[in-house]
Amino acid sequence: MHRPFSYKLNIFLFLLPALILFVGILIAPIAMSAYYSLTEWNGLGIPKFIGLQNYVELFTSKSINIMRALKNAMLLAVLSVCIQLPFALLLALKLSRHVKGERWYLAIYFMPVLISSVVIGQLWIKIYNPEYGALNMFLRSVGLDSWTRIWLGDKNVAFGACLVPILWQYVGYHMLLMYAGIKGMPADLNEAAMLDGCTPAQVSWYITIPYIRPILRVSVIFAVTGSLKSFDMIYVLTNGGPNHATELPSTLMINLLFLRNRYGMGSTIAVMLIVLCFVFAMLINLAFKEEK
Amino acid sequence: MADMKVKQPKGVKLDHISKIYKDPKTGKDFYAVHDVALDIAPGSFVTLLGPSGCGKTTTLRMIAGFESPDEGEIYLGGEPINALTPNKRDTAMVFQSYALFPHYNVFDNVAYGLKLRKVPKNEIRDRVEKILGLVELSGMEQRMTNQLSGGQQQRVALARALVVEPGVLLFDEPLSNLDAKLRVQMRTEIRRIQQALGITAVYVTHDQSEAMAISDQIILMKQGVIAQMGSPMEIYYKPNSEFVADFIGECNFLHGKVSENAEKGAIVSLPAGKVAVRTEKKRNPGEACEIVLRPEAITIGDEGMLPCRVELSCFMGSYQNYHVRVGEELVKITDNCPLNKKIFQTGEQAYISFDPECAHLL
Known part of the structure; x- marks a missing residue:
């Protein structure tokens, strides 16, 4: 009679360490951020509870200008979904068709994912350097001197210049996810479609892409939430400048937290990011919902 | 069922075909299929039988166009087809894993080949309904394939292959994933439908009882070559080698x-x-x-x-x-x-x- 209880107790005891870690590392900081977002706090002393004032200020303050940062993040998310993912999908489809040197191509495309964003950022700073950078040197060498810019210092082009390395860095990551999905697809499906009269392009469009739909969903979620949370590359390249032109919610949050010592407001942005990521993940899941 | 006879069953001729692969361990070339020559009459049911690695599936895949013979020529209805891609050959195939498209329902799976051939919608509906009736799946058109049992999935696969009215129907161990009882039931069904439609069928299996039960002719293969071919009775009572005698019964x-x-x-x-x-x-x-x-x-x-x-x-x-x-x-x-x-x-x-x-x- 006591066996089921003892069995459940065993399960609970085995799960307890993981539960403690999960609560301690993930849930507790979120809960604390939620609490601090309702306070005025400089990181020292006792936080002063101010209700929703931080939220009101966040969306109305022109000095913080969260809407500009959000607009940049959304643009990054849209470009990730519309450029980065289709490009990764094309590469995955191509490489999965027994291309000669398949493994080498995979390794090369995946390499930027393995390298630290700081290193990649430094590399692109060199490329964009107005004096000796490869980009301007190339433009000058082909007679396009008028196209040369101070790429990371000109507020009109700085964000565009930052987007290139950010999108480029994670193409290999999404490509590998999709490649694994395509490789996991039974060869019979492709062969059956070919016998039915499909061309290779039709096989990709009508069979392969629908088959890897769950992986595409994960990729879209990662691309969108990753764009909302994006921080490191922008921080290295421009730190949100010039004149906040490349500001993202995360860079704004760091500046508020560590430069202006506004821990309450920084936490407000953190909570907003968590909510946004959660909402977008839900919406994407809904959009990809399959007929059961 | 009389109106469901295939347009024109086609004969298949393998004119001394060979397929050479490289052994990944030794790096040396070896014959997966060696100098196979046979004539399959239109409307007949021929089974390629043999143990694993004997070359039966490779032979079938060469007929389908997924592999190209390194030597010899394949003829379908008298026409050489070596240079044709799978979609240009007048064949259809029932796969071991069924190969049903998981994102399509039963109707769309069966109709897929007809849509690609730009058959008018009304005709697609009629032909799919008829073929689903033939495989006894009427009323299941809207079901997703994961809502079907193994036997039903196999029937959908068979319907999908039949609906395009191929000159030759190829079967790659189609019953391997079914339980013993269902296997017996399905092989009888396959033979019934093949005879009803008068279609040419080439069937691959390693199960000798399955081969005996459904074939007009059995091609028994060993190490890439034909060990013996003949009717099931000939193969059973007049084996030409110890291998054939031992493999069959x-x-x-x-x-x-x-x-x-x-x-x-x-x-x-x-x-x-x-x-x-x-x-x-x-x-x-x-x-x-x-x-x-x-x-x-x-x-x-x-x-x-x-x-x-x-x-x-x-x-x-x-x-x-x-x-x-x-x-x-x-x-x-x-x-x-x-x-x-x-x-x-x-x-x-x-x-x-x-x-x-x-x-x-x-």
Whole structure:
């Protein structure tokens, strides 16, 4: 009679360490951020509870200008979904068709994912350097001197210049996810479609892409939430400048937290990011919902 | 069903085709299929049978166009097809894994090939409904494939292959994933539908009972070459080698020497005695030979042709199973309907007999 209880107790005891870690590392900081977002706090002393004032200020303050940062993040998310993912999908489809040197191509495309964003950022700073950078040197060498810019210092082009390395860095990551999905697809499906009269392009469009739909969903979620949370590359390249032109919610949050010592407001942005990521993940899941 | 005859079943001719692969371990080339030549008549059901690695699936895949022969030419309906891609050949295939598109329902899976061929919508609907009726899946059009049982999925796969009215229908071990009972049921269904439509079918299996049950002709393969081809009865009763005899059903081999040629066969001298065996080919006296005997062709009694000692006697319901020692050789006997017959027990002495017509000399 006591066996089921003892069995459940065993399960609970085995799960307890993981539960403690999960609560301690993930849930507790979120809960604390939620609490601090309702306070005025400089990181020292006792936080002063101010209700929703931080939220009101966040969306109305022109000095913080969260809407500009959000607009940049959304643009990054849209470009990730519309450029980065289709490009990764094309590469995955191509490489999965027994291309000669398949493994080498995979390794090369995946390499930027393995390298630290700081290193990649430094590399692109060199490329964009107005004096000796490869980009301007190339433009000058082909007679396009008028196209040369101070790429990371000109507020009109700085964000565009930052987007290139950010999108480029994670193409290999999404490509590998999709490649694994395509490789996991039974060869019979492709062969059956070919016998039915499909061309290779039709096989990709009508069979392969629908088959890897769950992986595409994960990729879209990662691309969108990753764009909302994006921080490191922008921080290295421009730190949100010039004149906040490349500001993202995360860079704004760091500046508020560590430069202006506004821990309450920084936490407000953190909570907003968590909510946004959660909402977008839900919406994407809904959009990809399959007929059961 | 009369209006569902295929347009024109096509014959298949394999003109000395070979396929060479590289052994990944040794790096050396080897023949997966070697010099296979055969003619498949339009409307016939031919099975490629053999153990794993014998080249049967490679041969089928060459007909489908997924592999290209390194030597020889394949003809479909008299036309050479080596240069054609799979979608340009007039074939359809039922796969071992069914290969149903998981994101399509039953109707869309079956209609897929017709849509690609730009068949008008009304005609697609009519043809899909008819073919689903033929495979007894009417009313399941809107179900997703993961809502079907293994047998139903196999029927959808069959319907999808049939609906495009191919000249030749190819089967790659289509029943391997089904349980034993369903396998028997489905193979009967496949044969019924093939005969009803008059379609040419090439079927790959390693299950000899399946091959016997459904084929007009069996092509038995071993290590890339054809070991024997013929009707199921020919292959069963007139095997041309120990491999064929052993692969198709259970078999006993009695080793001896030809003693003399008789009027309708030969007298074979065995260590346990002399026996007459029917053979069409004259043998040289003194030549070593093997007598192939099926277990059900042998009877056991107090009198007979060769003395034996019973080593195992086991009641199996519909038959009594004996293992007896004849000289040095172990012989298996299936004695059907053992009721009212004398049952020999382990250790008893007895005699075995057989009809010379049912023995085959190798």
